[in-house]
Amino acid sequence: MVFTSAVFLGLFLPAMFAVYFLANNSARPYVLLSFSLLFYAWGEPSAVVTMVALMVVNYVLARAIAASGERRWLAKTLLTIGVAADLGALVAYKYLGFLAENLLPVLKTAGFGYEIPKIALPIGISFYVFQIISYIVDVYRGTVAVQRNPFKFMLYVSLFPQLIAGPIVRYATIAQDIENRTANFDNIVAGIRRFAIGLAKKVLVADAMASMVDVIFAAPVESIPCFYCWFGAIAYTIQIYFDFSGYSDMAIGLGRMFNFRFLENFDHPYSSCSIQEFWRRWHISLSTWFRDYLYIPLGGSRKGKLRTYVNLFIVFLLCGVWHGAAWNFVVWGVYHGIGLVVERCGFRKVVDRMPRPLGNAYVLLFAIVGWVIFRAPDMGYAWSYICNMFGGATAAFTSFSAVLDFIALDKLLLLVIGCVASYPVFDAVTRRVPETVRLACGIVFFAITYVLAITSAYSPFIYFRF
C-alpha cells in the first residue's frame, strides 16, 4: 500500500485512526500491530510469513542472548545464528537470482547444471532485516533491554510507517514509545504537518520530476542531446531526494501522530561540501547503521590508514549492494567508496580550503553522476549517458521552445523549487514567519496536496524495490 494511494489516504488511515483512538491505552499496541500486519499483507500477503518467521526466530534468540548472562560465548553463538538467519533470508530473496545470473554461466561450463528458481523480493525486506539485526546486536551488546512481550517486538519490526521504506529505526529510539504512549494533540498536529510536507514532496515535486526523467531515461541513449542528459540527471537528483525524503517525512509524521518519535533521515544532503558530509546527511539511518554495525566492528579508522580505506571501501560496496541486486548498484557503491577514500587520502583538505559554493558544486557534480549510474537501466547505458553529459553526445539539440514544451511550466517551476528546497533556505525563511501564518498556510497547502495525491495515478516510491 502506497502512502499516496486512495486506499491508504482515504480508507486505511481513517480506519486506523478511528480504531486506534477508540481503543483503550493498553489495547493500542495491538491495534497498531494488527493494522501494520494488514498494511504489509495488503501488498505482500505471502511475504508476511517470511517476516513473521524472522521476527519469531529473532525474538527467541534475543531472549536467549539476554538470558545467557556471563556466558559470552553462548551469546555470541546465538547472535551469529540470528544474524546469519537474517542475512541468509536477505541474500536468498534479494541476491540469489543475481548471483545465479552471474555465476551459473561460469558454473555451467564446469558441469554444474542446476537452475535456481526466481524468487519474488518481499517488499521492505532490506529495511526490516536491518532493523532486526540492529536489535539483536544491541541486545547482545547490552545497549538495550530485551523486549519480553513478543507482540511489542513484532510491533517494533512491523510498525507500518517505516516498515517498507524506512527510516531504519533502532529499537533504542522507540523502546520507550512502545511501552508507554498517550495520545497528545500537539503531537498529532505536528505529525499531520510533517506528513503533509512529505506528501507534498512526493506528489508535487518527485512525481513531477519522474514524468520527465522516465521519458529521458527510456530513450535510446544515442538519441539524447547533451542538454537533455544534464536535465534528466538533475531532475532525477531532485526526484530521488524528494521521493525518499518525502517518504521519510510521511513515516516520521505518521509515527508522531501515534506518539512515536523517529530520528531524522535526511538533513539537506545537497548542501554538503564533501562526500563525507553528504553521507552524514543522506539516508542517515542507513549510513549510521553501516557505521555502527559494520564500519566500527571492522575496526573503523582505528587500525591505520590502509585499513581505514579498506573498511570504507567495504562499507560502501555493501551499501551499494544493499540498494539492489544489479551491477549498477555495485558500481554506485564502489563509486562513492572511492570518492570517500580519495577524500580521506588528502583531497578533503583541498575541499575544505575551497570556498563553500565550490565545495558544494563538487559534491553536487559527484552526486549527479552517481545518480545516473543508479538510475540507468544498465552499466552500458550509464556509461554512454555520462559520456553524453560530458561532450560525447552526437544528437543535436533542437530548440529551447521544444525544451519548454517538454518540461511544461509547472514542472520547470517545481524543478526550481526543488533545487532551492534542497538547501536549508525554506527552514530559515519559515522560522521568521509567525506560527499562526505557518499553520494557516499549512492547512491550504495540505488540502491542495491531498486532492492532487488522492486523484493521481498509482506511482510507486523508488525505494520500495529495495
Add this chain to the structure above:
Amino acid sequence: MERFLKILFSAVFFALVALPTLCLFGVKEDFTSLYGYEKIAKTPELSLATFRSRGFQDAFSESYAKTFFLRKTFLKTAYQMREWMNLGQFHYGYAQSLYEGRDNVIFERAYSQFHLRCPRPGGKEKYREAVALLKDIDAWCTSIGADFVFVPVADKHQAYPEYLPRWHDWLWNYTNYDTQAELAAICREAGVKVFDASTYLIGMKPRWEHWTFAPSGHSYNAYGSGLIYQGFLDAFAKMKTVNRLVPNQFKGVCPKKEEWYKDDDLGSLLNIWYNPRLAANPHYEPLFAETNKVMNPGSAVFFGDCFRNNAKKICQAAKLFDPAKMIDCQRYGQQKAQGLVPYAKDLKLLVMTFQSFNTGRLDERREEIESIFKALKEAREICQKKQGS
C-alpha cells in the same frame, strides 16, 4: 488563535481523509461525466485465494480509487489547478492517458510510449512467429473458400507527426520506425495477403482533403476510413472474394453534425479537463457513388484492433456486404464460437487489422488471435454439424 488553527488543521485533515470513506456507507457521487476515460473497476471478491494472490487487494484498490466519495470533485479541482499552473496547456506529465500536441491536437499516451521506445532486437523474429499464425489462418480460409486479408494501419502519431508536441522532435527521428511496413513485408514473403494501409494512406497524405483522424480522436474518421476502404478495393480488385463484390466507390465526405463513428473518442476523455477548445472536431459522413448491382451474399468478419470497427462500418456504409452479415469481433479472446456461427456458415472475407504496437505487444496478442481463430473454426464446425443433421 494558534490553538484554533491547530484544531482547524486537524479537523481539515481528518475530514479530508474520512470523507472518501462515505462511499462505503452508500453515499455516492454521480460519475457519469467521468466515464469514458477509464474502465469501470471489477467488483472485488474476497476469499483466501484472492487475498493470497493479491487479486482482491488489486481489485479493491482499483475499485475504491475510482468510486470514493468526492472523487469527481477532487479530480476536477486537481485538473483545474494543474491547468491553471500550466497556463491552460494540459501536459504529458500529468495527463493520465492523453496529451496535447501542436494546434490543440490530442494524442494518446500509450502510443506515444510505444513510439518513444527504440526498436527491440529480435523484432523480426517475433513478427515471423506472428505471421506464421496468420499463414495458418490464411490456409484455413482458403480451405473453406474465403479470403483472409491482413491490414496493418497507421496510428495517429504516424499520420500526424507534425502535430506532436515539440519535445517529440528530438526523439522522433531516432525512434519512429514503421512496424506496419516491416510486418507487411514479412507477410508478403510468407504468401499471406496483406494490404499495407499504413504505407498507402501516408503515401497519399499530400492529397488528403480533410482530417483522417479527428483532432481530438484516436480512431479514423469517415474520411480516413473511406480512403483505406477504397485502397483496399483497388488492391484486391482481382481477389476471388472481392472480384465478386460490386462495391460502391468512395467519393469523399460531406460535413455531418454528429460523430460518424468514434471521431471524438478522445474528446470523451476530455470531460474533466475544462477545455472545450480541444473537443472542437469537424465531423464527416462518407459519400459513395451508387451502383445498381447486388451486394456480396456472403459474410465478412473483422477482427483486430480498434480499426476493425471502422473497417466494418465503412464496408457497411458502402454496402459491400449485407450489414446483417458483417461482424466485428468485440475483443480479442472474448469471442465465443456460438456468436460467430451465423457468419462462419458462408464466410467470404476475414479481415484482421493492426495498428502500431511493439513486438512485445504483438506477442501478447498472439494468444488472443489464436482464440479468435479457434472460435471461428469451432463456429464453422457447428455449422457443418447442423448442415449434416
